[in-house]
Amino acid sequence: METITSVAEKYINSVKMARSPHTASTYKNAVSFYLETLRLNKIDPDNASVSTLHEDTIVMLATALKNHAATTERLYLTAVSGFFAYLAADNLTQVNLPRIKLLIQQRARKPGQRLPQFPASDIDAILNLIDKPEFLNSEDEQDHLIKLRDRAFLMTLADTGLRVHEACNLRRGDLDWNEGKAMIIGKGNKQAIIRFSTRSTDALKDYLKIRTIIDGGSKTPLSALPLFARHDR
Incomplete structure (x- = not known):
């Protein structure tokens, strides 16, 4: 069967x-x-x-x-x-x-006014570019951290279907690493399950590993910290 x-x-x-x-x-x-x-x-x-x-x-x-x-x-x-x-x-x-x-x-809902559509090949090219060592390497630690964040953010958007503001609202504690999924609250306070691809979770782990020292010095519990953070100030 x-x-x-x-x-x-x-x-x-x-x-x-x-x-x-x-x-x-x-x-x-x-x-x-x-x-x-x-x-x-x-x-x-x-x-x-x-x-x-x-x-x-x-x-x-x-x-x-x-x-x-x-x-x-x-x-x-x-x-x-x-x-x-x-x-x-x-x-x-x-x-x-x-x-x-x-x-x-x-x-199915009819999509509203469509934004400019970009060829899938161009999107793939961008995702391949940001995954290359020459993009991620940097002598400046802050710049390296920002690049890791941007790679994780773009891969998350590409592979989950999340809106930008939904991804920005994610907290570290929202993600179930073992299952590769997160529970978000959508419209009408309804829960929705979001699946993460292996490449997006791998990129997130690389980013958060480098962020360990910063997050460890915060008085906020790790689970309450944003999944994606600013590093320009």
Whole structure:
């Protein structure tokens, strides 16, 4: 028996082979969020057969995404609808793809005025640049710390779908390092689970390791300190 989780992993691997690393990472976050949504709705994807998966779980996902930006909502719904198309193509379960499309049209918010769109290849180029040693190296300790922070911040934004102000509001204690996720409070005081990629948590660990001396001298508990801090004053 193939479980929902095992097939989801195969789907992500197929995306990695066909799409850019950035897109694959975003799709992985979307599917992880979907699996977490199933768990919150009493469906255990680690043990449930993929043949039991039904289209109505798209409604669960759309509801869970209401605290996210409309663009993130659209992207995650697109990624998961692609997962259902993958299931249908491999005859892993009975899927009514037109119904899924209709459910998304009925429940997904329409994005507002669109900001300028940047090619995914350009975004990938920036993320690759800030991860190179020559970008991070600096004889000035403060400048080195700022570069580590900027790398962690940009990777977090790219891989989680968080808004800038949401990332800025994160505290060190918000992040569950073992699970690679954080709980944030969105609109209407509703909780939302945010998944962090491995590269973003690795970048955060590098940044916070260098910040240890500064944070250790603070009278504020570590868990209450901002995840991203200013270092220019």
